[in-house]
Amino acid sequence: MSSLKEEELINILPKDGPSLEEIKKYLDKYNDEFIVIKCGGSVLIDPNLFNIFINFFNFNPLFFYFTIS
Numbered sequence: 001m002s003s004l005k006e007e008e009l010i011n012i013l014p015k016d017g018p019s020l021e022e023i024k025k026y027l028d029k030y031n032d033e034f035i036v037i038k039c040g041g042s043v044l045i046d047p048n049l050f051n052i053f054i055n056f057f058n059f060n061p062l063f064f065y066f067t068i069s
Helices: 006-012 020-029 047-057
Strands: none
Touching (some): 006 020
16 A cells, blocks of 8 residues: 555545545555646645645656646
8 A cells, every 4th residue: 555554544535435445445556657636726836735745645746837828
């Protein structure tokens, strides 16, 4: 499983969401995969929030920035 502790995982999951066992199954399945997360707004503006976001998921991000005109 990922570096998240079980207690931390329980605290962030919605109470009416999937079971912890189901979540663990997907964490294990995608542990060595690349996952694209689209984020913006406060996460990119606030450096403290950005660091929390990056450190919480314990991954090395690769950022892309583009505009459509």
